[in-house]
Amino acid sequence: MQTKPDPHSRAPRILIPLVVVLIVLVIGASSWFLLNKQQAQSGQTGTTHTAVPTQNSGEVSPLLFGTNLGLFNGNDQVLRSEPTRAALQQMHPRIMRMPVRQELTEAVEVQAAQTIKALGAVPLVVLHSVSGANVVAADTSIIKAMNGVFGKSVVYYEFGNEDDWAGVSATTYTKAWNQVIPQMKQVALNGQFVGPVNYQYNGDFLRAFLQQAQPRPDEISWHEYTCSYKWPADQCIANIDNWNKHISDSRAAMQATIGTELPVMITEWNYAPDAAYNDxxxxxxxxxxxxxxxxxxxxxxxxxxxxxxxxxxxTAIPLVDNDNKITFQGAVFEQLYVKMILHGKVPAPTPATPTVSLNGVQNFSFEDGSADGWSGRSSGVSAVQNSTAFAFAGKHALQVTLTNISAGNYPYIAVDLASQTSYPGAGKTVTAYAYLPAGSLPFTAKLFVVGSDYHWYSNDAVQLKPGTWNPLTYTLSATMSGVPKQIGIQFDTSASGPASGKIYVDAVGWQ
Incomplete structure (x- = not known):
């Protein structure tokens, strides 16, 4: 996770005798790690693969129940507090992700690794990638340290962390992977190497990475969050449905590019990357x-x-709070581990081609092949038309062509609500999705509503991330009266000179 405001939470503690904890850990993990041990001893040379469940089989991987160490400094709560470690062990995290930060000493990183080992979890270590000096030397040093802690047991290594959030392209990331990872494979005793670690799912980035990565990653990864902490709670919950589409698309991308499916790791997840305490x-x-x-x-x-x-x-959404008590999220984590892994009560697999669940009613889907009444309302918008080039859901979206706009021009598109059969009322949240193709110049967008008083109402503009669908939202005041006049999207650019490009809009609705 990059330096976005902290995510995270709180909940009742359930005390379990130590004997039960030990029995739970042995039952829950022994068969999984016995497979790994047998494979490591099978006479294979070089890096061996951890046994993985068959894709979309009836088996749920114990590694589904993992967590991240914060490790922002050497005073990390997990490192210094035995009660915290006891609470974690009660929840049975089977894999723990460990950041490698330049400001931390190797002694602290080794202490963190030893703590992960003592908790009986599998380690995932975040390596340096395209940023920082002497990446090869730094990654070699940390892998040798992990060899010293874990020996020939499997260690997962993620190459970087959300480099795309910092503007790193798939080409630059993959070039660094091809330069560094072959050397790291020679150093690791039993390493599995994972990429591209996107801050959110990005199908274009993943496909470009898989097409050029040498060697091929052992697993693929990205992060999943569903909202800002400022968004309505129902929207945060509903947006989990988008994960189905992301996972399905990733598997289709793997089949299309490399002819097989690699195991998927979601190496960060929670409701909001900007969560605040008591939000x-x-x-x-x-x-x-x-x-x-x-x-x-x-x-x-x-x-x-x-x-x-x-x-x-x-962080603001922990499994264990500052008083060493299991949080609301931690309690659910523990209960589902017992249900799914120990008792074997697993949900049915999701079909290979799940239906996308949108956030609320899709008032403008553009699936009829028209612009549904949307049009350009200012200079700089040279065309507004239906397109099948990209779509958030279905096969159609609205293509907006911007031509020779400069910072501060603020071209926009809009639809008049007087001719529509419904409109967003007081307290409703309006949502739209905007897509900026990979390789485009930088653009921002914000969704606005023109009230019955002819005033514009909107949130701040959003910097559009290329190659992914960006949600745009605005929640109308609960005291707003009258019928809104328009809904629209305003654009801007931070390019140094006149900028042109195409932006796609889809799934405009409210609830």
Whole structure:
């Protein structure tokens, strides 16, 4: 996770005798790791693969129940607090992701690795990638240190962390992978190497990476969050449904590019990357219970190989709070581990081609082949037309062509609501999705509503991330009166000179 505002939460603690904990750990993990051990001893040379469940089989991987160490400094709660470690062990995290930060000493990183080992979890270590000096030397040093802690047991290594959030292209990332990973494979005693670690699912980035990565990754990974903490709770819950589409698309991308499916890791997940302490969600038992249940059930339905909640401590949505008590999210995590892994009560797999569930009513789907009344309302918008080039759901979207706009021009598109059969009322949240193709110049967008008083109402503009669908939202005031006049989307650019490009809009609706 990049430096976005902290995610995370709180909940009742359930005490289990130590003997039961030990029995649970042995039963839950022994068969999984025995497979790994047998494979490592099977006479194969070089890196061996961890036994993985068959894609979309009836088996749920124990590694679905993983978490991240915060490890922002050497005073991390997990490292210094025995009660925290006891609470974590009660929840049975089977895999733990460990960041490698330049400001941390190797001694602290080794202590963190030893803690992961003592908790009986599998390690996933985040390596340096395209940023920082002497990447090869730094990664070699940390892998040698992990060899010293874990020996020939499997260690997962992620190459970087959300480099695309910092603007790194798939080409640049893959070039660094091809330069560094072959050398790291020679150093690791039993390493599995994972990429491309996108901050959110990006099909274009993944396909470009898979086409050029040498060697091929052992697993693929990205991060999943569903909303900002400022968004309505129902929207945060509903947007979990998008994970089905992301996972299905990733498997289709793998089949199309490399002819097989690699195991999928969601190495960070939670409701919001910008969660704040006591934000009305992490301190709300009903929300956290509902959201976490649906999130883990969705990952299990899709037979994800491994996933890691962000994060176990030291953030706004932890599994264990500052008083060493299991949070609302931690309690659900523990209960579902017992249900799915120990008792074998697993949900049915998600079909290979799941239906996309949109956030609320899709008032403008553009599936009829028309622009549905939308048009350009200012200079700079040279064309507005229906297109099948990209679509958030279905096969059609609205293509907006911007020509020679400069920063501060603010061209926009809009639709008049007087001719529509419905309109968003007071307290409703309006949502649209905007897509900027990979390789485009930088553009921003914001959704606005023109009220019956002819005033514009909107949130701040959103920097559009290329190659993915960006949600745009605005929630009308609960005291707003009258029928809104228009809904629209305003654009801008941060390019140094006149900018031209195409932006796609889809699934405009409200609830």
């Amino acid at each position: 009305g969600k992490n301190n709300n038992s009903a929300f956290m219970t509902t959201w976490t249940n649906k999130a883990l059930q969705t990952l299990a339905n899709n037979r994800i190989f491994a996933s890691m909640q962000y994060s176990c401590t030291n």
